Amino acid sequence: MSEAATRPTAHATALLASLDPLLREWLPRQRWFAGKGRPIGSFEPVAVTELLPRTAPSGLLHLLLRVRRPLVPAQDTALEGPSTEHTGDCYQLLLGVRRTLPPQLAPALIGHVTEGPLAGQTVYEALHDPRLAALLLERLRMPGRHGVLRFERDMSVGMPSGLTPRPLAAEQSNSSVVYGDTFILKLFRRVVPGVNPDLELPLHLARQGCARVPAPAAWFLAELTGGAADAGAAGEACGLGVLQPFLAAAEDGWELALRMLGKGEAFTGEARALGRATAEVHAALADALPTVTLGRAQIGLIADAMARRLAAAAQAVPALRPYAPGLLTAFEALADLGGEGQSWTAQRIHGDLHLGQCLRSPDGHWSLIDFEGEPARPLAERRMPQPPARDVAGMLRSFDYAAATRDPWAREWATDCRAAFCVGYADVAGRDPRTDPVLLRAHETDKAVYEVLYEARHRPDWLPVPLAAARRLAENGSADAAH
Template sequence: MTGPVATDPASDAALAELLLQWAPRQRWFAHKGAEVRLQRLERTPLDEAGVAQLVALTVRTGPEGAAESTVYAVPLTVRHAPDESLAAALVGHLPDVDGARAWVYDGPHDPTFTRALLTLVAAEEGAGSPAFGVHGTSADGGLPVPAGAVTKVLGGEQSNTSIVVGAPQGSQEVPLIAKVFRVLNAGDNPDVVVQTALAGAGCERVPRPAGWVDGQWTAPDGSTAHGHLAHLTEFLAGSQDAWRVATAAVEAGRGFAAEAGELGAATAEVHAVLARELPTEPATPERLAALADGLAARVAWACAAVPQLEAVAAAATARVEAVRGVTGAPDLQRVHGDYHLGQVLHSASRGWVLLDFEGEPLRPLAERSVPDLALRDVAGMLRSFDYAASAGARSGGEEAAAAWAAQCREAFLASYAEGTGVDPRVPGSAAQTLLAALELDKALYEVVYEARNRPDWVRIPLGAVHRLTS
């Protein structure tokens, strides 16, 4: 599809210097404040003119002897003349191979880059070399890629970059959203694998897929790594995320129990399909013992970090140690992995739709792809209800917020139990023991986070810790 990138070692060196100054200031850069050193830069064109380019930027952070290497995907466009419409997306300048000046732009903000990415998927074409290259794939039975698309970068994301791909006015094509993964990890990204499996099974609780881009690059150890670089799915125009819907209800003094019940049913549906479509594993005593070890380590870590927790240390330890004696635990399966109200949209035509099955971005990809307890997703949503109640409260105080969250909790769990047959509300059941430990684990993490970053918020998870250990 393309020829070699029009560059030379001097140009690559100039680009690397430019990116080392620019990248650490971007929201998706995971090592803000750390010393950053270049390990490797690779780039390949995505179009015949070489304007749209993709860079694999490998950097080392931390002190020598204990440094970590991370590979970032950096989409760029490189032009031989400035484009005033892209002034806000300017990365900087560098000399090209002829010594003339070149203008470098942040690729997702340039429609030329997005068109090149879409072309790879629609035509199922490749670009680059065996060392660093990419290839597009259309999902079986997936949505078509719009021609002449209008694009817009979504704001607010932390770890990835998403581009809305709107169909031309008057077109009947479905708008898409292209998520560009910023940290490159070898292996299949769960966001692609899990959503594709759900959609392929006819589940309408996830956006319909259009395709993805995968590729190969040089891993930090010099080997060739392969994995996903971007994912294209349906964009649900006019939908609202559940966090906004929930906090708006709190602010207006409205309950959210009916919506929480519907969300519990949607979560149950997704978990049931995943258990049917993707591999599961038994929750053996060995796996539960390993889980208990990790939970106990979290208790010790949190109590050491926040002295206020010392009063509940013994009760918290007992709560998580109870996991070792659980019998009849549900099988381990693929889960969402980072489930909260911000990961769900409400569509007028489809109800609740779940997004972003990538798991916790800071965890290694291999860990995010391992079957887990579905109740971990349940625990995440229960904690999110608690936060929404407190964040949205304008009057009525903590008592009213606690009552609002309790109503949501009960409605969610009732619907979830009806849909899965797993009822964490049954006293002494395996599900109750596991959910209590998992929710406590998440609340302890939240206490430490809030104590370090938002002390005024620490009361929210601290209250949950006291409730779960009483």
């Protein structure tokens, strides 16, 4: 297929029109769709590529789809950053096309098309089809272009063919496929122009020889030009997916913490080791990429942005309002220190660090994964240098979440883990994050505010967890105080 054939043409528009009613029902049910609870205004094709012709027994359509929806200012700006109805969000879809869907693929059904170019065809989520998922790996094994799509790989990494694919069922903001317990392919669902940090940072860390992060083996992007580039800046490639080694024997940090907590076992040793791993990654990122000094003006802007997010979250979630004045003091204290001449170093960081982003191998080695940052945030913000305290605050919040799975809450367990993590971080960095309490409290407060809004919108049953942190942070003014 030529590049021109992949651009939004009259045929692509007609194809999307035939899919419109099916996607309106299917998209809002997907965990990675950001527009839940708000009506879909319209769809617009950004790029359509036939990775496998529809004339084959099972065709494979790669679709970049812009979804326009009404703007809800209080919610959109608080959780997702500035957005407009005109721009919309761009999503990556992989659609299988068959006349008849076999029973084993029934859970992947999107719907039956009744009119347009796909009339009489059945459309389904392609990642659940082993044949189509295997085709993606083959394209990654052979670098090159396919329409607007560009496939690249590290040729020093062996990539055997014939690895059996299986999609991961865990709910997440993207989609992943494991190939033969050897590789895992992460597909970015909500895409924007520019380098995705989940490819950019692991590549830099691999060049630094950092063993804490699985090195990318292959990846693919979309190069959009002309009208298709309306999704963002023309000429910028959109990162679409990255293939990395799959740590088959490793255990998810969240699941490990819950298992040990359930058995009444201490997690402080693991928390300290995880603190050391985090500090090693921060050190490698500081060596690989530029660092900046945050002075009075920059600190003021950061504190103001935190205060705005708090105001927007309090407006959207009434339960947060009683704590808002106390929480605001965390950001005021940060701005005051900046005004007095205090400065901090900022660098590239993980950006969304929590127990679920960490894997522990049987020999006790901790790895960090998923460097995309908070996917709802604008890409430019996710790629900005930040104080490492932001990652530390994210992990401290994660220990609180784990403690809240017990009845009653295992508050002392969380306190011990938080302290052990900071000690481990200091083992490598030479400085305990708690010795900078104003910066740490501001970032933990900002994270708790984000969590309040997120849980209110997506998981109301979890809302008491960040609200408890908001109460603590508002009342005692300390990020590392006992609960």
